[in-house]
Amino acid sequence: MLQNSIVIGVDLDGVCADFYGRMRQIAAEWFERPVDELPEAVSWGLSEWGITNQSQYDSLHRFAVTQRELFSSMEVIPGARKYLRLLSDEGFRIRIITHRLFIHYFHAAAVQQTVNWLDSNGIPYWDLCFMKEKSQVGADIYIEDSPPNVEQLRSKGLFTICFGNSTNRHIEAPRASSWPDVYDMVRVFVA
Numbered sequence: 067m068l069q070n071s072i073v074i075g076v077d078l079d080g081v082c083a084d085f086y087g088r089m090r091q092i093a094a095e096w097f098e099r100p101v102d103e104l105p106e107a108v109s110w111g112l113s114e115w116g117i118t119n120q121s122q123y124d125s126l127h128r129f130a131v132t133q134r135e136l137f138s139s140m141e142v143i144p145g146a147r148k149y150l151r152l153l154s155d156e157g158f159r160i161r162i163i164t165h166r167l168f169i170h171y172f173h174a175a176a177v178q179q180t181v182n183w184l185d186s187n188g189i190p191y192w193d194l195c196f197m198k199e200k201s202q203v204g205a206d207i208y209i210e211d212s213p214p215n216v217e218q219l220r221s222k223g224l225f226t227i228c229f230g231n232s233t234n235r236h237i238e239a240p241r242a243s244s245w246p247d248v249y250d251m252v253r254v255f256v257a
């Protein structure tokens with residue numbers, strides 16, 4: 067059965083791309099610490115790695131994006147390619163939604179890194195939205211890992227699957243712990 071009209075809004079960082087895995091390597095460089103000293107399980111804001119305020123977070127993030135090509139150097143999260151392709155083949159419309167244009171005058175590089183990453187990792191999509199306000203892109207189902215985004219989308223009555231990681235353990239169901247989970251939950255939602 068083809069699901070022609072159903073749009074799945076898919077976040078990139080922490081959902082398709084292993085943001086925290088790559089950031090951990092870059093943070094080890096940034097702080098000049100052995101990577102093994104940085105815990106893999108972090109909370110929102112990265113306090114476990116020694117980030118204590120927003121401006122430190124922003125500095126590390128800016129360094130990662132502009133000096134270490136964060137957006138083109140992350141590993142793909144296992145299953146993202148396979149299950150997005152499956153959903154796409156079944157007729158769902160994959161709409162990538164990401165808030166990556168947060169550094170002024172760096173937009174060309176941010177977009178280039180992003181589309182290169184999407185193509186070279188074989189992620190299928192029809193629409194690519196660089197948006198902070200994710201609810202405004204009008205998807206039917208959202209897949210998102212950031213606690214504030216999940217809460218904001220759900221507060222507007224939008225069906226949002228929380229893609230589980232260490233930053234969002236406190237977020238309520240519906241939650242997916244993997245891409246096979248996401249696939250099953252989407253199928254149940256449309257049934």
Ligand SMILES: [Mg+2]
Binds near residue numbers: 077078080081211
């Ligand atoms: Mg994210």
